[in-house]
Amino acid sequence: MKPLSPICSVTTSTPVLSSRNLTLHFDQGRTKALNGVDIEIIEGEFVAVTGPSGCGKSSLLNLIGTLDQASSGELFFRQQPYSSMTDLSEFRREQVGFVFQSFHLIPTLTTLGNVLLPTVGRAGDHNATARATALLQQMGLESRLDHFPSQLSGGERQRVAIARALINDPTIILADEPTGSLDSENASHVLDVIANMRLRKSLTVVMVTHDPNVAARADREICMRDGKIVTDNGVNL
Amino acid sequence: MNLLRFAFDNLTRRPARTTLTLSAIALGIAAIVALTAIAWGFEASWQKANDARGTDLIVTKLASENTMPSPFVAEKVRPDLLKLPHVQEVVGLLSEMLTVSYDAPPMFVFGWQFDSYLWDHLQLIDGRWPQSPDDAVIVIGTLAAELLQKKTGDTIEIEGVALPVAGIFQSSALVENGALILPLLQVQQLTDKPGKVNVLNLQLDASATTTDVAHIKAQVRATLPGFVAITSGELVSQNAVVRISKAMSNATILIASLVGALVVFNTMLMSISERTREIGVLLALGWHPRTVIKLIISESAMLTLAGGIIGILLGILLTIGLEHIELMRGKIDGLFSPPFLLAVLGLSIILGILGGLYPAIKAARTHPSQALRQE
């Protein structure tokens, strides 16, 4: 597969993520979530992964985020095979930021506490609180620092989740249906925030969505079916 | 973001369960503290009594299962003991546990050799001391006076004989404060044990060393069959009641520890099972499994630390309460040693760590993608 040039600003053309013949099987091979996926994502790209339910888009996101392990094939982060990584936790903490459809905020923690969660156990990180506060300010949540998730609206919660994903200055943001639980106004706001942050921090964004309007906000749209990529930016593969 | 703060918040978000677990741990720790304080206090009180009297060695008859040493004729042994090196004084004592009032529990009645050093450490609060070996009067400890509701001039019936209370004294040892003391001759007559004692107190000269004490012990064993010379500490530790109370406190430590660890184990296991998805989120956010283990262990250790502190306070209150209830008065003098209380707290935290270890490891092994899918 030939890498496509990103539409928006791109700092480099080096693939930050790539995969070779990636498969993911469940139930001893009876269920094939991914069935030979080859993909290359350039640093700074905003990629939307679309497709019907069960097509394997979330599975692909989980493999990229090292939440699952591939049955076969290989994933590369800046040419380094995932299989050679010794500390996947560190990779997730330093290189990846997750945004989930249902936010997954910790109810007992305040907005600030939730954003700071990925910094727990991070050695030598002394300005985490300042970074978190600044991020929340950029999200327009400066008045919500001490609020608990139950005191926030859906859109606010997702912005907290985005701030949490960004706290350790990751390379990649993996967003799984980030607007799936939001109304259209809040969804649009959240997408603006993602797009804005991506530009500010030169982030690579991989976003899973089933909504064509949401997918349209990305530079590139990969469509999957039955565990395979069927179109890449409209080009049949 | 502080891991300990996060652990604390996790505990406070389920107040009912946390309170129940805390209560169970606190009760276990309270039982350990109270029983141990009572057992040690009992031992210490006896020891204190002997130490305060200035007794270096006690010669008594071997009676391993007896709560009170068997009586023997003092003069059969005393001359031999006086011949031993460093022995300055040999003083007879006869003690009995007798019912002197059906409204009060049985009490220690001591017969002390008149004009001996045994009396020196007592402080007379009211009245007078016995004037001669034949002076058929009683002096009673402050606690005994309170329990029997007697004052100087009243009479107390001992073994069917009514005797006047000549004075009230105070001692540093609870055992003596709760006792009735008479001249030895009087107790021998009252209990029909003429010339008999159950303990001979030896006072050694200042130059006696530990080796000399060991030598005297060996001499007694060799030359006086059936008799043994022991230090007051050894006598007390041989006492059946001391042994039983210590065994009970040890058994309580064991059982309470086991129950405590199981309670913590159960609580933490339930907690992590309810928080599977949350743990999945933490792992997805880049938490190292080690950090997850630290979190769970911190939670369980906090639970047991708080339970331990509450339990220790409760144990102290329980012991003080027991000391004041009518049935136990004069029998309990709880001894709370700071190192022991710290050790109990340490034990409590260790229980937390042990009880939380498996749930913590289980949590750390959570598969993040599966956990995130869980509702």
Next chain:
Amino acid sequence: MIFFRLATALLVLSSTPGQLHAADAMDASVMIEKVVNMRLSNGFEARMQIEVRNADHRILPPFKLAVIGESSLKQQRLLLRGIAPAKLRDIKLTVEATTEKALKALQSTASGTTTVDPFVPLFDSGLVPWDLMAPWWRWPEQHTIGHDAVDDHACTLIRSFTNTPAGAVSAVISCIDTDTALAWRTQLFDKQHKLLRTITVKRAMRTSTGKMAAKKLSIEQPGINSSKITIYSGDEHYRILPDTFRLPSHNTVTPHE
């Protein structure tokens, strides 16, 4: 403790020991010999507190007694002396049995000394002077009838029987600890095998001489009362003086047997 000493003493006094039946003869004789050897005493004293609960569950005020005794090959003597309450203080009772004479009980009070019936319980309790002497050990028939356990203490059952009882008791079943020769339970029956009373040792301890002694006992008289006896003080080596068992004066002497 006391029961055993007395039992032993009386057995030793007996010139013609009870006949033992074939198969159990050896067992019972060995056991009785052990009891004899364990319980001989040149003098002992035991002080006891007795609490009586009537059939209507009413608890009577407790009383205290001192029991002084000796048991040798020739003579078995006991002195019971009231300690408390005040009304018992002047009461003394002696029970004596020798190889020549039958069991005799005398009681002295402030008003004098009289012969008393040794089968009459003391001070409305279950404590019977006759039981204290345990004369059943010299009865003609002694059988080992099996094994039992009293409060988890394993013991061997020995049945003592007589056709010519002096009083109401004609059979006694004792449950003897084979190791310590302590009777954990003694049941006394009449001619019709009606249970008259049961004496049970509730707590025992080993004394300085190595012997087992009862510390707490109960005496149950079905339908009459139950007595709890606590031995609170004692002397294994009580010095018996020539006048220890002598009562003040003999006003009226009415031979009982």
